[in-house]
Amino acid sequence: MTHRHAQGTHAPELRAAAAHLGRRRFLTGTAAAAALAFAVNLPSFGVASAAELDAGKITEDPFTLGVASGDPRPDSVLLWTRLAPRPYEADTGLPANRVSVRWELAHDAGFTRIARRGRADAHPELHHSVHVAVEGLDSGRVYYYRFRAGTWLSPVGRTRTAPARDARITALTFAAVSCQAYHDGYFTAYKHLAEEDLDVVFHLGDYLYEYAVTAVGGARGYTDRRLPAHYNRETVTLEDYRLRYALYKSDPDLRAAHAAHPFVVTWDDHETENNYAGGAPENDVPPEEFLLRRASAYRAYWENQPLRAPQRPTGPDMRLYRRLDFGRLARFDILDTRQYRSDQAYGDGWQVPGPESEDASRTMTGEAQERWLLDGWKNSTATWNVVPQQVTFARRRNLPTEGFKLSMDAWDGYPASRQRLLDGVEAAGIENFMVLTGDVHTGNAYDLKKDWNDPESRTLGTEIVATSIASGKDGADKPADWATLMAANAHMKFYNGRRGYVTVALGDAEARADFRTVSAVTTPGAPVTTVASFVTEAGRPGLEPA
Incomplete structure (x- = not known):
């Protein structure tokens, strides 16, 4: 794919966008006027401007x-x-x-x-x-x-509510979820999630997808209803994104999960556009046009999520990274790995790593968010330091031999940025470091190694990857590349391609992750099963089967 770079202040670009109002569908008519108005902060949030x-x-x-x-x-x-x-x-x-x-x-x-x-x-x-x-x-x-x-x-x-910040709690149970493409199937996993005994749920991104949804709901194959025609197009305007949230939130299982548990949300790419990077769109369109689209997506995201006032967007900018403490047991640093990242190296996709991807100046988080995270670790007294974020953090080769490729959209495409975080973990003396990840539509468990080329090197933490709620349709317990990826990545302890979610129980002595999957999402009502469980001991990073 081709990316255009758009960095720095956005105000001049947004003003210049008025010159492009006839160039694409989403920049025509009243939708464009509305997008441009709120992109430059009009109307203001919370102003009683209507009777x-x-x-x-x-x-x-x-x-x-x-x-x-x-x-x-x-x-x-x-x-x-x-x-x-x-x-x-x-x-x-x-x-x-x-x-x-x-x-x-x-x-x-x-x-x-x-x-x-x-x-x-x-x-x-x-x-x-x-x-x-x-x-x-x-x-x-x-x-x-x-x-x-x-x-x-x-x-x-x-x-x-969370425990008091100085509370010596001994147990905390949460779930991690991600990737809920409405057109790929039913949200059955949410029905089961609603029945779990949880303190909080972390949504790791791709709450909705920008892709068209057919009248029969895609893979859902409705026979008793038809969706309006305006869903059968890609989301680009504020109206499009708002309507898409309405479609997703009309799902009874999603509503049940929200009603049962408090959610902590962060986005990935599809809430705006596939694989965008900062101000760089997926496709070759003028940056100012993409920024209008991003402003629309961010506005609709805030309107439709349980987010506080500090997260309200200003045009195409929105500070989503934030920190939550749960007593002395756990600190959660919620990241945004989309809004501030460098453009993907080598045009994105799976590529052989090289000088472009390994450039030390490349960033996944942006400088300000990186410094905020590292400083927070220095001051943390929590037993567990958990980072809910979007894309695979561990190295993930596609082949066990030389000539392997890595995903340029994941942290493998930003190895210097990843190394700065791992160095920060060591410098801060963080003993129990855990990364929560979504994006890839599979359940995975990784040890995070000091030296990815040496399986015997020090383990610095663990990564728990939540599979998708629906994206990827039914999936399989062992995807076609299961044996290859397991052989190529000794630090990968688990790989499953069914839909579902993961629950994590934190305690003083250990953390336990249970991978919960459903047998199908293209038909409703599938049961849920725990397909694997792992533990990592406090003070001894590394995953072992429970």
Whole structure:
């Protein structure tokens, strides 16, 4: 693929984009005007610029997309919903008026003991999304929440605050998920995830895909319904991305998982466009056009996720990397490996590594995020330091012989950037380092080695790769390249190609990862099975079968 580079300040490029309004479909008509307006910060977030709609006049259920919570802190949690009586329509069945929404947080599912309650405005500028940061809560506690608009009551969600930062907790269980292509199958894994006993869920990217979805839902093969024609095209405008989120969030299993657990989300590429790198698009289009698309994608992402105010985008920029502490047991440093990375070397894809990919100046995270991460490790007192991020961190050869190729989109295409992080792990004395990864539609477990060429070299940490929820369709326990990759990578301890998720139980003495898969996603209702389990002891990095 061909990439164009677009670095530095974006304001001049965004202003210049007005000159290109006739060049592509997404730069025509009112969609282009709207994209350009918010890309330069108009309208502003949270400004009551529209008259209020009497919520009593809403005649259809506005809570079709469910509820969600996210980014739990010891004294706070973020609650989310979006009003959409007709989710498959661009205006969602609501006029361009703000709507007053009431919310409640309770100690019990019956809402007999209310902990907090209040009101929030759902603004048309934000597609009637609601983000409520509830403060002053007890740490390490389960709460229940719901919203009300007029006479309509939302489903009940269950959430949990983080433990106090100095709490000596001895157990924490979380799940990692990624890659949920609607057109590749049902989100059955989420049905099972909703029934797990978890403290939090980490979504590692590809929450949606920009690709067209046919009237029958692609591989879902609907026989009793038809999706509107506007889904059968690639997402490029703000309206496109908003409608695509509505389609995904209409899935009952996804809604159930959000209602059951707080989510911590980060994106990969498909929330915007396949394999983009910073300001460089996948295809050969002018950078300013891509930045308008990126602004649209980032705006819709924030509107549809349980994210706090500091994550609100400014045009095509959005700070998504952030840090969450769970007592003294775990620190989670959530990364963004898309927005700040150097362009992929050698035109992307699987390539023989060489001077271009091994250039020391290349970065996966950008300088500011890298420094933030390294400084955080220096100050960390957590037993486990976990990094939820997107693409494979460990080296991954495609052949066991010389002439092997590496993925230029993964950390293998940025080895100097990876080495700076591994050096930082050693310099900070981090004993229990764990990377969480998505992207590749397979479940994998790796030891992270000091010397990738020497299987006996020191192990610096572990990497747990969550397979996809649906992307890749049904998959197989042993993909076609299973034997080759296992032989080529001695530090790869596990490789499975079914759909599902991974749960990780952290304790003072060890961490245990359970890989959970379903037998099929092209047909609904498949059971879930634990196909493998691994443990790594505290103070002794390295994965062993449980």
